[in-house]
Amino acid sequence: MKSYKHAILFIGIIIASLVVYAQLFMPNKKAFEKAKSNQEKISQQKSLAKDSLSIEQSNLDSLTAVRELKTQRVEEFKADTGLYWLIQEIDKYDRLAQRVKDLQLQ
Amino acid sequence: MSFFKRHGLRLVSGLLLVGILAMVAFSLSWKNNVKHLNTKVSSVSKEQTSITLQKDSIESIVVSLTDSVGVLDSVTDYYESLDFQLEIARSQYGKAIYALEEEILAGDNPTKIMYLTLDDGPYDRTHDFLDILDSCSINATFFVLGKPKMKAVYERILREGHLLANHTYSHRIRTGLYRSTSSFIEDVEKLDRFICDEFGLPTNNVVRFPGGSYQAFSLRRPIIDSLHSMGYQYVDWTGSTHDSSDSCLTADSAFFNATLDCDHDIDVLLMHDFSKISLAALPRIITNFRERNYTFFPLVKESHVMGR
Numbered sequence: 001m002k003s004y005k006h007a008i009l010f011i012g013i014i015i016a017s018l019v020v021y022a023q024l025f026m027p028n029k030k031a032f033e034k035a036k037s038n039q040e041k042i043s044q045q046k047s048l049a050k051d052s053l054s055i056e057q058s059n060l061d062s063l064t065a066v067r068e069l070k071t072q073r074v075e076e077f078k079a080d081t082g083l084y085w086l087i088q089e090i091d092k093y094d095r096l097a098q099r100v101k102d103l104q105l106q
Numbered sequence: 107m108s109f110f111k112r113h114g115l116r117l118v119s120g121l122l123l124v125g126i127l128a129m130v131a132f133s134l135s136w137k138n139n140v141k142h143l144n145t146k147v148s149s150v151s152k153e154q155t156s157i158t159l160q161k162d163s164i165e166s167i168v169v170s171l172t173d174s175v176g177v178l179d180s181v182t183d184y185y186e187s188l189d190f191q192l193e194i195a196r197s198q199y200g201k202a203i204y205a206l207e208e209e210i211l212a213g214d215n216p217t218k219i220m221y222l223t224l225d226d227g228p229y230d231r232t233h234d235f236l237d238i239l240d241s242c243s244i245n246a247t248f249f250v251l252g253k254p255k256m257k258a259v260y261e262r263i264l265r266e267g268h269l270l271a272n273h274t275y276s277h278r279i280r281t282g283l284y285r286s287t288s289s290f291i292e293d294v295e296k297l298d299r300f301i302c303d304e305f306g307l308p309t310n311n312v313v314r315f316p317g318g319s320y321q322a323f324s325l326r327r328p329i330i331d332s333l334h335s336m337g338y339q340y341v342d343w344t345g346s347t348h349d350s351s352d353s354c355l356t357a358d359s360a361f362f363n364a365t366l367d368c369d370h371d372i373d374v375l376l377m378h379d380f381s382k383i384s385l386a387a388l389p390r391i392i393t394n395f396r397e398r399n400y401t402f403f404p405l406v407k408e409s410h411v412m413g414r
Contacts, residue, residue: 003115006115006116006119007115009119010115010118010119010122013119013122013123013126014122016126017122017125017126017129020126020129020130020133021129024129024130024133025129025130025132025133028132028133028134028136028137028140029132029133029136031136031137031140032136032139032140032143035139035140035143035144035147036143038143038144038147039143039146039147039150042147042150042151042154043150045154046150046153046154046157049154049157049158049161050157052161053157053160053161053164056161056164056165056168057164059164059168060164060167060168060171063168063171063172063175064171066175067171067174067175067178070175070178070179070182071178073178073182074178074181074182074185077181077182077185080306081305081306082302082305082306082307083185083188083306085264085305085306085307086188086189086191086192086306086307087188088264088265089192089195089264089307090188090191090192090195092267092269093192093195093196093198093199094195094198094199095267096199096202096245096267096403096404097195097198097199097202099403100199100202100203100205100206100403101202103206103215103217103401104202104205104206104209104215
């Protein structure tokens with residue numbers, strides 16, 4: 001009778017351990033592994049985003065420097081009075097050439 | 107042996123219980139870790155999103171910067187091409203003048219051409235000449251010297267559609283200009299440098315010898331050869347008001363001198379912008395030439411009158 005009781009208890013414990021394993025241990029293990037892999041993925045993505053951010057930042061820096069130089073060059077041109085006279089002179093020669101051509105057409 | 111027989115089942119059951127407890131402990135710890143990791147993932151994900159947003163905004167700034175650099179490039183290219191454009195415009199005018207003169211000389215075109223030239227300026231009186239030229243809508247050629255204090259007059263000459271030509275910087279006929287070819291050439295280059303420094307422009311590459319090319323006597327040919335090798339042409343004149351040589355000159359005689367001297371299909375009229383008498387005669391001279399079907403143009407080195 002006593003050994004019969006022990007056998008029942010033993011089977012009960014086995015069933016309980018199977019239930020704990022299937023319902024608690026395995027899902028939590030899987031969830032943990034998934035969370036860990038998620039963390040790795042997102043960390044990788046973050047590091048990629050950081051890399052491309054730093055590339056864009058360096059692009060921005062070099063373009064800003066280039067633009068500054070070019071703006072300076074344009075400002076120098078603008079400040080150069082010769083530019084005004086060059087444009088005037090080109091216009092003058094164009095008008096003169098047109099006047100001569102008009103006479104030729106007559 | 108009998109111990110295991112008696113207590114084996116209890117022992118296994120005990121071990122299984124310990125195993126169950128261990129599984130529960132692990133499960134709880136993983137549960138906590140999962141919670142912790144998920145929080146971490148969500149914060150990293152937020153960081154990543156903000157980095158991506160930053161990157162996107164920088165990317166759009168980079169695109170607009172690239173555009174603005176492109177615009178600046180095209181502006182710079184335009185400015186840098188102006189010298190070349192001036193060369194093209196000048197050569198187109200030169201070609202047009204050459205073609206018109208060819209027609210005139212072949213008798214195919216009844217028009218005559220008058221190149222009105224004013225030497226030795228600028229002077230204050232140049233303004234009075236410019237007023238008359240402006241009122242008659244005539245473009246002339248000013249064979250100027252180097253006079254740093256007269257910048258405003260050079261500017262007015264340029265602004266009102268006339269051309270600046272080279273009459274040497276100093277006009278030192280009696281004090282060394284014709285001492286050697288190089289002294290003459292240096293003076294020509296000095297005037298060009300002066301005009302270039304002041305206005306960023308070259309002159310029209312036409313030179314007139316102070317006093318005329320024969321004033322250079324034996325140096326005339328070597329100087330002309332040097333000028334040609336440097337891309338210059340020279341011109342004298344076909345008629346003049348004689349305002350620098352005739353001390354008894356009147357406006358009437360200046361008028362007759364100019365209109366009688368210039369009786370070709372293509373003429374170059376010389377006067378000086380210091381001369382009050384040429385100034386007084388100028389309106390009548392212009393009217394007379396217009397009545398004789400002359401059209402006034404400024405000189406370019408492509409003209410047939412070069413070397414005359």
